[in-house]
Amino acid sequence: MASLTDPPRQSFRLSMLFNDTRYRSLTFQAIAAILLALAIWYLGNNLIQNLRAAGLNISYDFFGEPAGYDINQRLIEYDSQSTHGRAAVVGILNTLLVAFLACITATVFGVIAGVLRLSNNWLVAKLMAVYVEIFRNIPVLIWIIIIFTIMTAVLPSPRAYRGDDATHSMLFDLFAFTNRGVYIPGPTFTNPIGGIGISWLLVLGVLVASFFGARAIAARATRIQEQTGERPTTWYLTLGVWFVPVAILLAVMGLTWNVPELRGFNFSGGIKIGGPLIALWFALSIYTGAFIAENVRAGIQAISKGQTEAAGALGLRPGRIMNLVVLPQALRVIIPPLISQYLNITKNSSLAIAVGYADITATLGGITLNQTGRAIECVLLLMLFYLTISLLISAGMNVYNNSVKLKER
């Protein structure tokens, strides 16, 4: 009778660190850890030596010191006596402003171009293909410069609007396009409730409340539909909930429009949108719009024709086929790349520095850095800001992806 014996226990040998799968991954990780520590030590040591040689230290005190430079385009109060910290906040708000505006318009351009590219109209489809190819294949920096040049070199100066023989006149007497910027009417309140800022917050609050009101109405309609089979007509209720409260609030606070006027050599009143902001906003919109158009086209084409036909066979009307069958599936394909395009817009808005729009890169990473010489602190904070925004957006995208993911087995 044969007896099985255990193989002889191998004693540990050094070569097993490389050859035995049980130990190999530990060896590699140990090597990686040592290399990483060495690299960090080497770089850190160099940094300390260089800083000592230059007589510098790492300090963020400069945020409390007066900045000493002006910013034309700003959302909050700021003057040259404000601190570098406040300049950075102005920059952050400007970045968020241009990113927000560009995301909206890029989506509009992209959806229109993407849908039209699938149109039956041969000419329009070809035109949209040309638009997409031209804008995708030329650097966004060149587009920003081109549109900035249009803003500064082609548009007339405010002087051209002056006098009896003015060569230009305001559009509808409301808008003025000049090489110093575009002037549009701005809303103001004659009797605001507790300051202008709080008034706007109130308006926003009322709109949020309206949103929840509208949702409650829709939920009630669905409940009734499920009980009785008939959906009550709600569109006038929804419309009322959206518009009546906000209209009442605005009327109470005395909303008036402050129209820009020509005083002396320049326009005053209304809202001035500076040339750099417009250049950046528009260039980012058309450039990213071309990419979004491709995403939209891919999303729509990803839905097979059978889906539409099946929905038709179930007796759905075309509008409902679009709303209930095609769009929910297409959006699942479109939205993730769309959000990463939004991320790209936010990151590309850092090109503002090329046209002198005071975003965070131009204030913190540009003038503040040059004035204080605090390169390491400024660049690190700049990166931290963009990193935070990116991580927030991708976190939001993950939440969305998980909520619309196909639920299988």
Next chain:
Amino acid sequence: MPTDTSVAFVRTSEIPPSPPPASQTGLVKWLRENLFSSVGNSILTLVAIWAIYVVLSATVPWMVNGVWTTSSLAECREILQGNVGACFSVLTERWNQLLYGFKYPTDEYWRPNLAFLLLFLAAAPVLFFDLPRKLLLFTAAYPFIAYWLIWGGTIMTPIIALLGFVAGYFFFDRFGKQNFALGFIGGAVLALFVWIAGGALIPETANANALLPAVPSRDLGGFMLNMMLGVTCVSLSLPLGIVLALGRQSSMPLIKWICVIFIEFIRGVPLITLLFVASVMLAYFFPPESTVDLFLRVVIMITMFSAAYIAEVIRGGLAALPKGQYEAADSLGLDYPQAMQLIILPQALKISIPGIVNVAVGLFKDTTLVSVISMFDLVGMIRGPILASTEWNGVYWELLGFAALLFFVVCYGISQYSQWLERRLATDHR
């Protein structure tokens, strides 16, 4: 033949088919179906025609009346006498500056030109698989030849760099078959040894009496700089991206997290902040007495940037492979490097090609950003020396249009190539 005449009328032959109505044939039909099929469509068509007319009526006379031979904008205006017309003479007069920057020695223009021509020869076997594989040897030697041509200086530098790589490769070829890690690390150490030993051999005065005069990096500029940054960074970031992607998939937690943090950090910040790092911050991290020139620092940062994006594309390709492929490789007894090299990567890279090309095109467009940190690439040249000069102050459209055209040609060409490659590599049956 029926001869019965009692029937009033019998047709003995078929009527020839009448031609389709005019609205159902030829051009008219095509127009009706494609341009005027409904009211909405007709309106769209008219709007499109109007848009095309507006664009063409503005640009065609401008281009046709273009002036090519003057030496300043003022002379252009004199010739045009108020008519609409472009002043293309800025392109002819500043042609060299646009292509090579304003400091590259004029007598040496043939060097970047030759390097550019050789680039096609070197890229050809990589891009088109039908060409003889022997050509890849030239591709491997190309970086060293191009370096020597563009920067000049002593020929010893590229030769020793090449020797280091060759030594490392032979070591890896000899020992890497048995143990990948041993071969790889040993090869790297040997290459390092060759570089240090060879570097010590180059005499101090070698640059002074070199065959090709040395050109410092800060003298590079124009579209040449864009091309150099684009080609260098794409080719360096591809292997780095593969390593990062594999690292991110790794089962070793430490390696995995290093790769994840690197990729997510780089992808979360704009390229411009990384260029700031290159221009103002990176110098602090090098040894105190060393002076690493700006070009190299920018190449490091752009390579890291695009490597992170390429890594994500390849990770997508790796994730798209069915798990069976990994298991099949394991069951054949292949170890990790073999499985990756023979089974996984060829398939994963094939899936990733469109994404990689997108990253490459994006990277090439992003090389214009170096103008922000005051390097004089094509855009930097236009905005800096050319538009600031008294002769050409105000010639925006010709210059910007030229820059746009150059980038369009290259980027569109690359994307057309990628579409061809996708069709070529499609091995599934349809």
